[in-house]
Amino acid sequence: MLSEFDLIKQYFARARPSRATLGIGDDCALLTPGVGAQMAISSDMLVEGRHFFAGADACMLGHKCLAVNLSDLAAMGARPVAFTLALALPEANPAWLEGFSRGLFALADAFDCELIGGDTTKGPLTICITIFGELMPGQALRRDAAKVGDDVWISGTLGDARLALAGYRGECALDPASLQLASARMHAPTPRVALGRALASGALAHAALDISDGLVGDLGHILAASNVGATLDADALPAGPVLAGQDRALRRRFSAAGGDDYELCFTAAPEQRAAIAAAAARCGTAVTRVGIIDAGRGLRFVDAAGAPLNLQLAGFDHFASD
């Protein structure tokens, strides 16, 4: 039987140079912030049966639970530094732990983000990561900084993760290859860290956030915090490659209110269009203009011809839906 301390030593403590002054194994980790830097901090908790299926692949889960936190840093424009991992496990299963830690550390290493501490306990499978990034004061991409006249931009594509969920649930028919492609977006989102850093350090964007609960709900947070409204072209929303093959109603619905996208939604002055396109190209991340910030409160959709649409969409709420 694997003990708690053996478990940490075997799967989570690594013999490599550490950026932390003191890492795993004491009451606290010690981090020395960069001179003059602010710390950006975010926590996400993922629960089996709610954020991922029971029996989900451990390696993909290790990737995803860190990816959603890296996406929060990306949305602030912060550079990833370190994270803590608190893990409740029904049992200490070596195969699961090996897969989970492999997926976790592959992504952590790709973003040079170090595991510095945490907690393990027995319980229903629950994963809580708290992540730390750094950025210079004044650079953060906040939700309350959108300005009337700004363009609204989206990174990457939307809706394929939601389409995969619909496929799993039998809400729509997908051939196996399409389901696999779409589900990769659900299981292995790519945090847009480089784009977020470029937007923040170059002062290219005003407001930003990451789209986790669907564009409508999440952009709504920017609009409320900034006291502005927005008008979006529903047919300009960049549907994922699998969703792009579906009918228009589903395309509009899943790209506007899908969930689990982990793309950035940001607003920027029209004068920045060329600089944003160049920065996105350097990061290898597509960006699409989908609408404008205006003074009228709320979020409105129009079609490609500019005619108003009534899409009847809502963001995801963990306590309102099951």
Add this chain to the structure above:
Amino acid sequence: MLSEFDLIKQYFARARPSRATLGIGDDCALLTPGVGAQMAISSDMLVEGRHFFAGADACMLGHKCLAVNLSDLAAMGARPVAFTLALALPEANPAWLEGFSRGLFALADAFDCELIGGDTTKGPLTICITIFGELMPGQALRRDAAKVGDDVWISGTLGDARLALAGYRGECALDPASLQLASARMHAPTPRVALGRALASGALAHAALDISDGLVGDLGHILAASNVGATLDADALPAGPVLAGQDRALRRRFSAAGGDDYELCFTAAPEQRAAIAAAAARCGTAVTRVGIIDAGRGLRFVDAAGAPLNLQLAGFDHFASD
């Protein structure tokens, strides 16, 4: 039905001056560390049915889940600054949320420690707090700093929390008043923040940690990290007021290997005895010398007369016991 955002707004977002540059409501919180300060960071996850009884009083639970994290800062000698809270709840129950947030904020305010962000989701009741403290480089009380010849000290008293558990389980008979007194130690531990700060800032102690899984197991971490051993007087261990009325075998057992004590165990040079006693008196926290650090590996117990004892004790392991 309370939505996720209403829940956060109603119970966890507070209209008061914030030390964070940006608090609850964005992708990340932003903290500006003190000039030259190190950040001490710790995460603890508490699971219903494992760390607390199903149906536990919400207010006491709010206290306890922050107290165990403050205790980690105390054990490093760090000053509390802020924390994040990730909460999985079976339902959004207003009475529970009111009690929990009341207990949480009462302790947070007492230690001037600010809630700056987190996550809420539906799931089996699970509470994960990540806490941030500050201290000056070189001041941290680490586990690997015990020296041969050091005294071993314990703050407060040990074993009453474990005795309360034994009472609940029917392992020993306690009258109602005794059970209530002992269970207060289980439900509402007092983090020894002022003592930890005094030991660290005055460079009075070498190694320290907080006793959460029982003295034997926890002191074992100091001994292993510092490559030293220790000899303790089993009868010098400061038993809690209720445990003190029990027979000697139970006193020794629960004070040496109880769990849920959240007292500090620290080592210090004998020349610091007077300074430590004075610092403890200023903090209003009792401290007791219970043994010495020696060169022979492992932990040995002797009785008050110095005769060796074989207590057969072990620390708590979340994956080895149920």
